[in-house]
Amino acid sequence: NAGVTQTPKFQVLKTGQSMTLQCAQDMNHEYMSWYRQDPGMGLRLIHYSVGAGITDQGEVPNGYNVSRSTTEDFPLRLLSAAPSQTSVYFCASSYSGLYTYNEQFFGPGTRLTVL
Protein backbone atom coordinates (compact mmCIF):
# COMPACT_ATOMS: atom_id res chain seq x y z
CA ASN A 1 0.00 0.00 0.00
CA ALA A 2 1.21 3.47 -0.85
CA GLY A 3 -0.87 4.92 2.00
CA VAL A 4 -1.78 8.58 1.60
CA THR A 5 -0.08 10.33 -1.30
CA GLN A 6 -0.04 14.04 -2.09
CA THR A 7 1.08 15.96 -5.14
CA PRO A 8 2.83 18.24 -5.71
CA LYS A 9 5.40 18.32 -2.91
CA PHE A 10 6.18 21.98 -3.51
CA GLN A 11 4.34 24.73 -5.35
CA VAL A 12 4.82 28.45 -5.85
CA LEU A 13 1.87 30.53 -7.00
CA LYS A 14 1.24 34.16 -7.72
CA THR A 15 -1.58 35.98 -5.99
CA GLY A 16 -4.85 35.32 -7.80
CA GLN A 17 -3.81 32.06 -9.43
CA SER A 18 -5.82 28.91 -8.85
CA MET A 19 -4.59 25.38 -8.38
CA THR A 20 -5.55 21.96 -7.09
CA LEU A 21 -3.68 19.98 -4.48
CA GLN A 22 -4.11 16.27 -5.05
CA CYS A 23 -4.64 13.66 -2.36
CA ALA A 24 -5.17 9.96 -2.84
CA GLN A 25 -5.32 6.96 -0.54
CA ASP A 26 -5.36 3.25 -1.34
CA MET A 27 -6.59 1.96 2.01
CA ASN A 28 -10.31 2.18 1.19
CA HIS A 29 -10.77 4.77 3.93
CA GLU A 30 -14.12 6.50 4.05
CA TYR A 31 -12.96 9.53 6.00
CA MET A 32 -10.56 12.04 4.45
CA SER A 33 -9.56 15.50 5.51
CA TRP A 34 -7.32 18.45 4.72
CA TYR A 35 -5.30 20.38 7.28
CA ARG A 36 -3.00 23.35 6.99
CA GLN A 37 0.02 23.70 9.23
CA ASP A 38 1.41 27.11 10.07
CA PRO A 39 4.29 27.88 12.46
CA GLY A 40 3.05 28.16 16.03
CA MET A 41 -0.53 27.31 15.01
CA GLY A 42 -0.50 23.53 14.91
CA LEU A 43 -2.77 21.89 12.35
CA ARG A 44 -6.11 23.37 11.48
CA LEU A 45 -8.87 21.53 9.67
CA ILE A 46 -9.90 23.00 6.31
CA HIS A 47 -12.45 20.53 4.91
CA TYR A 48 -13.33 16.92 5.46
CA SER A 49 -15.34 14.15 3.87
CA VAL A 50 -17.03 11.13 5.45
CA GLY A 51 -17.51 9.37 2.14
CA ALA A 52 -17.84 9.79 -1.59
CA GLY A 53 -20.18 12.65 -2.39
CA ILE A 54 -20.17 14.06 1.16
CA THR A 55 -18.01 16.98 2.25
CA ASP A 56 -18.17 19.54 5.01
CA GLN A 57 -16.28 22.54 6.28
CA GLY A 58 -13.72 22.54 9.02
CA GLU A 59 -12.26 25.36 11.05
CA VAL A 60 -10.69 27.39 8.21
CA PRO A 61 -12.57 26.69 4.95
CA ASN A 62 -12.55 30.13 3.34
CA GLY A 63 -10.75 30.27 0.01
CA TYR A 64 -10.78 26.49 -0.48
CA ASN A 65 -13.10 24.07 -2.24
CA VAL A 66 -13.25 20.30 -2.11
CA SER A 67 -15.15 17.51 -3.79
CA ARG A 68 -15.18 13.74 -3.29
CA SER A 69 -16.25 11.87 -6.39
CA THR A 70 -14.44 8.65 -5.46
CA THR A 71 -13.41 6.98 -2.23
CA GLU A 72 -9.73 7.23 -3.18
CA ASP A 73 -9.36 10.90 -4.10
CA PHE A 74 -9.97 14.13 -2.21
CA PRO A 75 -8.56 17.17 -4.09
CA LEU A 76 -8.29 20.59 -2.49
CA ARG A 77 -8.81 23.58 -4.76
CA LEU A 78 -7.52 27.07 -4.14
CA LEU A 79 -9.84 29.37 -6.04
CA SER A 80 -7.77 32.57 -6.02
CA ALA A 81 -4.53 32.18 -4.12
CA ALA A 82 -3.60 34.74 -1.48
CA PRO A 83 -0.35 35.16 0.48
CA SER A 84 -2.26 34.14 3.63
CA GLN A 85 -2.60 30.69 2.09
CA THR A 86 1.14 30.14 2.20
CA SER A 87 1.35 27.03 4.35
CA VAL A 88 2.05 23.32 4.45
CA TYR A 89 -1.01 21.28 3.57
CA PHE A 90 -1.60 17.78 4.87
CA CYS A 91 -4.18 15.30 3.74
CA ALA A 92 -5.29 12.57 6.14
CA SER A 93 -7.57 9.55 6.02
CA SER A 94 -9.04 7.02 8.40
CA TYR A 95 -11.32 4.00 8.25
CA SER A 96 -14.51 5.77 9.09
CA GLY A 97 -15.50 9.02 10.59
CA LEU A 98 -18.40 7.29 12.23
CA TYR A 99 -16.02 5.66 14.67
CA THR A 100 -14.22 8.64 16.01
CA TYR A 101 -11.41 6.71 17.63
CA ASN A 102 -9.81 5.52 14.43
CA GLU A 103 -6.25 6.59 13.76
CA GLN A 104 -5.76 9.11 11.01
CA PHE A 105 -2.96 8.49 8.51
CA PHE A 106 -1.25 11.55 7.12
CA GLY A 107 0.27 12.23 3.73
CA PRO A 108 3.74 13.76 3.26
CA GLY A 109 2.41 17.27 2.76
CA THR A 110 2.47 19.96 0.09
CA ARG A 111 4.46 23.12 0.79
CA LEU A 112 2.71 26.03 -0.91
CA THR A 113 4.09 29.54 -1.27
CA VAL A 114 1.92 32.34 -2.61
CA LEU A 115 3.79 35.45 -3.75
Add this chain to the structure above:
Amino acid sequence: AQSVSQHNHHVILSEAASLELGCNYSYGGTVNLFWYVQYPGQHLQLLLKYFSGDPLVKGIKGFEAEFIKSKFSFNLRKPSVQWSDTAEYFCAVNADGGSQGNLIFGKGTKLSVKP
Protein backbone atom coordinates in the same frame (compact mmCIF):
# COMPACT_ATOMS: atom_id res chain seq x y z
CA ALA B 1 -15.48 25.44 21.43
CA GLN B 2 -13.09 22.59 22.09
CA SER B 3 -9.43 23.48 22.32
CA VAL B 4 -6.12 21.85 23.08
CA SER B 5 -3.29 23.59 24.90
CA GLN B 6 0.32 22.54 24.83
CA HIS B 7 2.23 24.38 27.49
CA ASN B 8 5.70 24.44 26.00
CA HIS B 9 6.57 25.86 22.62
CA HIS B 10 10.18 24.65 22.60
CA VAL B 11 11.90 22.24 24.96
CA ILE B 12 15.64 21.66 24.89
CA LEU B 13 17.08 18.62 26.66
CA SER B 14 20.32 16.72 26.79
CA GLU B 15 20.41 13.06 25.87
CA ALA B 16 19.27 10.75 28.68
CA ALA B 17 17.19 13.48 30.32
CA SER B 18 13.58 12.71 31.15
CA LEU B 19 10.81 14.31 29.14
CA GLU B 20 7.34 15.44 30.00
CA LEU B 21 5.24 17.48 27.56
CA GLY B 22 2.02 18.93 28.82
CA CYS B 23 -1.33 18.77 27.05
CA ASN B 24 -4.66 20.02 28.33
CA TYR B 25 -7.97 20.02 26.54
CA SER B 26 -11.24 21.76 27.10
CA TYR B 27 -14.20 19.44 26.72
CA GLY B 28 -16.35 17.90 29.41
CA GLY B 29 -17.57 14.80 27.61
CA THR B 30 -15.99 11.68 26.22
CA VAL B 31 -12.74 12.25 24.38
CA ASN B 32 -10.24 10.29 22.38
CA LEU B 33 -6.69 11.53 22.78
CA PHE B 34 -3.67 11.28 20.56
CA TRP B 35 -0.03 12.26 20.42
CA TYR B 36 1.51 12.67 16.98
CA VAL B 37 5.17 13.25 16.17
CA GLN B 38 6.61 15.06 13.17
CA TYR B 39 10.30 14.47 12.51
CA PRO B 40 12.08 17.19 10.51
CA GLY B 41 10.83 17.21 6.94
CA GLN B 42 8.42 14.34 7.48
CA HIS B 43 4.69 13.90 7.89
CA LEU B 44 2.85 13.24 11.11
CA GLN B 45 3.05 9.81 12.68
CA LEU B 46 0.97 8.47 15.53
CA LEU B 47 2.91 7.97 18.76
CA LEU B 48 0.08 6.73 20.94
CA LYS B 49 -3.64 7.01 21.52
CA TYR B 50 -6.17 6.73 24.31
CA PHE B 51 -9.74 5.62 23.74
CA SER B 52 -10.78 4.03 27.03
CA GLY B 53 -9.55 1.71 29.78
CA ASP B 54 -6.14 2.00 31.42
CA PRO B 55 -5.33 5.71 31.58
CA LEU B 56 -1.61 4.99 31.21
CA VAL B 57 -0.98 4.40 27.55
CA LYS B 58 2.24 3.10 26.07
CA GLY B 59 3.25 4.01 22.55
CA ILE B 60 6.10 3.49 20.18
CA LYS B 61 9.76 4.34 20.84
CA GLY B 62 9.41 4.22 24.62
CA PHE B 63 6.85 7.00 24.91
CA GLU B 64 3.90 6.87 27.26
CA ALA B 65 1.09 9.20 28.22
CA GLU B 66 -1.27 9.42 31.15
CA PHE B 67 -4.87 10.49 30.85
CA ILE B 68 -6.04 12.33 33.97
CA LYS B 69 -9.71 13.05 33.46
CA SER B 70 -10.05 15.31 36.49
CA LYS B 71 -7.30 17.55 35.17
CA PHE B 72 -8.34 17.34 31.50
CA SER B 73 -4.74 16.40 30.78
CA PHE B 74 -2.87 13.93 28.60
CA ASN B 75 0.82 14.50 29.22
CA LEU B 76 3.48 12.74 27.19
CA ARG B 77 6.50 11.23 28.93
CA LYS B 78 9.71 9.45 28.14
CA PRO B 79 12.21 8.46 30.83
CA SER B 80 15.34 8.98 28.73
CA VAL B 81 15.38 10.91 25.47
CA GLN B 82 17.69 10.31 22.56
CA TRP B 83 19.01 12.68 19.91
CA SER B 84 16.70 10.93 17.42
CA ASP B 85 13.68 12.15 19.41
CA THR B 86 14.30 15.65 18.09
CA ALA B 87 10.97 16.48 16.47
CA GLU B 88 7.76 18.41 16.92
CA TYR B 89 5.08 16.79 19.05
CA PHE B 90 1.38 17.44 18.68
CA CYS B 91 -1.40 16.57 21.08
CA ALA B 92 -4.82 16.06 19.46
CA VAL B 93 -8.32 15.45 20.70
CA ASN B 94 -11.42 14.04 19.13
CA ALA B 95 -14.51 14.78 21.16
CA ASP B 96 -17.80 12.95 20.93
CA GLY B 97 -19.46 16.23 20.16
CA GLY B 98 -17.10 16.93 17.33
CA SER B 99 -17.66 16.15 13.67
CA GLN B 100 -16.99 12.45 13.53
CA GLY B 101 -13.33 11.82 12.84
CA ASN B 102 -12.15 15.39 13.11
CA LEU B 103 -9.16 16.11 15.30
CA ILE B 104 -8.38 19.30 17.15
CA PHE B 105 -4.64 19.81 17.43
CA GLY B 106 -2.58 21.74 19.88
CA LYS B 107 -0.02 24.18 18.53
CA GLY B 108 2.81 21.73 18.97
CA THR B 109 5.94 21.48 21.09
CA LYS B 110 9.29 21.44 19.42
CA LEU B 111 11.77 19.15 21.17
CA SER B 112 15.48 19.59 20.60
CA VAL B 113 17.76 16.95 22.10
CA LYS B 114 21.43 17.83 22.41
CA PRO B 115 23.84 14.94 21.89
